[in-house]
Amino acid sequence: MSNDLEAAKQGFLSEAGDLLSAMEDALLHLENSPDDMEAINAVFRAAHTIKGTSGVFGFDDVVSFTHVAESLLDKIRDSEITINKEIIEVLLRSGDHMSALVNEVIANDNEVCTALLETSGALILQLNVFMQLTPTEIIINESTENRIETLEGDEQIASNNNWHISLRFGVDVLKQGMDPISFVKYLQQIGRIISLSVLPNKIPSLDNIDPEACYLGFEISFQSECNKEEIEAVFEFVQEDCDIRIVPPHSAINRYIELIQALPEEDELLGELLIKSQVLTRNELQNALSDQQNKSKTGADKSIGEILVDQGVVAQEVVGAAVEKQQQVRTKKNVESRIVRVNSNKLDELINMVGELVIASASASLLANKGNNPELEEASGLVDDLVDSIRNNALSLRMVPIGETFHRFQRVVRDVSGQLRKEISLVITGAETELDKMVVEKIGDPLMHLVRNSLDHGLETPEQRIVAGKDAQGKIHLNAYHDSGSIVIEISDDGKGLNKVLLLEKAIAKGIVDAEQVLSDDDINNLIFHPGFSTVESVSNISGRGVGMDVVKRNILALRGSIDLESTEGEGTVVRIRLPLTLAIIDGFQVGIRDDSYVVPLDMVIECVEYADFNKANDNDKSESNYFNLRGEVLPLVKLKDHFNYSLVENEQNARANIVVVHYAGRKAGLVVDQLMGEFQTVIKPLGKLFSKIRGIGGSTILGSGEVALILDVQQLIQDASEQELKHVS
Incomplete structure (x- = not known):
């Protein structure tokens, strides 16, 4: 396989993923807004584009399956079928199956396994069931075999809901052994003639008539599911000797416009666009081009679009849509020419x-x-x-928006809530918030676990919510925002919350805490992050609040982030994740302890103050040395020498020591250091497993001198300081 073909297939795989994602979003939207035609058209365009591109590559299994889904969507667009939750459910599964088929044919060189083919057959049966529920076509009572109207001139009969076929048979058709009536009869095999009119104006007087010549002309109103090219093929053997015009139903104009809009983004000539949208056949295009060439010789230059409209072959609105499509594609090509895709x-x-x-x-x-x-x-x-x-x-x-990750959970919420027989809506805010692509990739699984927890054990059934005085429909809220150089992701629900009494009883029973130990509300809530801790009596196949939450926390900590939980019994739960914007390079503030250098993330630094005054104030009361008063605000104090167990040095001078005031997640503390060494860009290097257990260290960096400096884990230092203060108070 050539590299160019392989690259094209990989491009189609990426495009199909985007289309199916948009299709899924539109289907989920249709559950609440079934009359939204724009969403219905979006679903149709996705299926139509995947089918068309699959045909280009010869992926017949994808084409045959997608064609059935497209047919159902076409009937929904024409209001022949009313979309409902059952149809949406099957279409969602069809979208998943299209994704599996596309991945399969690309990975296995157009080969599809038996399991996928069986799934195709099962889904096609379900799709066909919905199409069989189509309302019976309206039957016109008048007989079409004997209905003949005589009109003067070339007057056309047009029906808004039917094709209009204008036939002018050539004079020599009979001499060539062709029977004009046989063509008319054959039309009835591919559709239904609603009305037929004979045009007698070209019949000469009896004195001048040639019995072997044909003077017949017909105007036919025709009802059929065939496309224009298939109808034109009926007259294939007499096309050269006849004048044939096939005008689509007026009601199909919007459909043609939508087909044009759904065509792949390719820079093509106007005629090719109209042929691809099935509004124009290649024979009609050739005739129009010949007409254009003849007119240009006489000085009457016209565009191909104008000629097609003049001939009555294509409606002006459709030509306008095709011209607009050309302009859009060219504009997009100009923009894309300035965009480079990079691995x-x-x-x-x-x-x-x-x-x-x-x-x-x-x-x-x-x-x-x-x-x-x-x-x-x-x-x-x-x-x-x-x-x-x-x-x-x-x-x-x-940097990429987190919205794509958030929107992935719309399908999860819909499917899981259906399994649990709960009414749950998902609210997304802050989708435009950006963070490092690597962080986005690694945060998906922890978020999935937390959302499933809320669905399974956080939110009540409709009956339980009504008894509790709540709306029957529960709500999960995903939110993201920037705060102090970090990104905060919140997963909240308005469910039953955590039972703190039960949590504490379980923790005591498991020996996690002592019966006499006094814990704050935050400490009790965060017990669910303890390995193996759970209050769930029976574990479901969806989730178990507490089961695996230690893994969630471990994954968050591996990203240099933090996770905490707030819960009010009967009102709901909020899980808050804080993550760095990037895992690579940050602005740092360098400090020194004796001859060692440390780095504090600059966005966590509030100010620096002299330690001497605070030290003197506490000289007479060593019991008060674990905190300091900063302009009326009492903050915990972390002496880094003590925290990292520096050995005592006699006559050590601390006169120039300073306090670096830091903050994280709304909490503040002071770090006592020997030197303030200024700001610099910090390249974060991971620490080996040997240093993974050291509390208060989040990484390392290399200084300009070649020395290694440790990056302080401000979150851990603040947490340790707060815990020490609680012990001191108790």
Whole structure:
């Protein structure tokens, strides 16, 4: 297989994924708004495009299945079938099956396994059942075999709901052994003649009539499910000697316009667009091109669209839609010509190289400062600014909205709530919030677990909610927003909340806490993150609140994030996840303890204050040395020397020690350090397993001097300080 063909197939795979995702969103929307024609058209366009592109690649199994789904959608668009939840359910499963088929034929070189073919057959049967429920076609009472109307001239009979066929048989048709009436009769095998009119105006007087010549002309109103090309094929043997015009039903104009809009984004000639949308046949196009050429010789230049309209072959609205489609495609092509698709691995390599550039820049800046050369320092500062811009631009390439991850849960909520016989709606806000692509990829599974927990054990049944004085329909809310250089993701529900008494009893029974131990509400709520802890009596196949929550927390911590939970019994639960915007490079604030360097994430730093005054105030009361008063606000104090067990040094001078005031998730604390060493760009390097148990350390970085500095885990330090303060108070 050529590389170009393989690349094209991979492009189709990506396009099909996007189309099926849009199809799923539209179907879920239709559950609440079944009359939304735009959503119905969106579903049809997705199926139509997948079918058409699959045909180009010869994926017959995909085409045959998608054709049935497309036929049902076509009848829904024409209001022959009313969409309902049962149809939506089957169409959702059909969309999943289309995805499986497309992946299968691309992965296995157009081969489909037996299991998928069996699924295709089962779904096709269900789709056909819905189409058999179509209302019976209206039968016109008048007999069509004997209904003949005589009209003067070339007057046309047009019906809004029927095809109109205008026939002018050639004079020599009879001499060639063709019977015009046989063609008319054959039409009845592919449809139904509603009315037929004979045009007598070309019949000469009896004196001049040629008994072997044909003077017949017909105007036919025809009802059929066939397309224009199939109707034209009826007259294939007499096309060269006849004048044939086939005009679609007026009611089909909107359908043709939609088909044009749904065509793949390809820059094509107007005639090709009209042929692909089935409003024009290739013979009609050739005739129009010949007419255009003849008119240009006489100086009457006209566009092909104008000629088609003049001939009555294509409606003006359809030509206008095709011209608009051309303009849209060309505009999009111009935009896409400025867009380059880049493999994500190359982006990762770029970020790594930018990280090394940041370290090298810091080293050059350090050497420039030591050299006391103003010109060199100025040049180094300029390089630092450029590196900072490169860093920001490189990181922005990997920033993606979290909305795609959020919208994936609409289907989950719908399917699981149906299994549990609960009425649940999903509300999404903050979908435009951006964060690092790697973080988005890794947060999907923890979010899935939390959403399933809310569905299964957080929200009550409609009967239970009504008894509790709530709406029968429960609600899950997904929200994302930026806060202090982090992204916060909230998963909340308005369900029954956590039973704190039951949680505490279970924790005591399992030996997790002592019976005499006093816990805050937050501590009790967070017990569910303890490995193996659960209050669920029987584990369902959906989830178990508490079962696997330790894994969720571990995955969040691996992303340098945090997770906490708030719950009010009878009102609901909020799980709040905080994550860094990026896992690669951050702005840091360097501090020193003796000869060692540490880095505090700059977005968590509020201010720095002298420690000397606080130290003197507490000299006489060592019991009060675990906190300090900052302008009336009492904050816990973390002495990093004590926290990291630095050995005591006699006559050590702490006069110039400082307090770095930090905050995280609404809580503040003070970090006591020996030196303040300024801001710098920090390339985050992971720590090995040997250091994974050290509390308060979140990573490492390389300084410009080549030394290694540890990055402080501010969240853990604040939590430890708060716990120490609670013990001190109790």
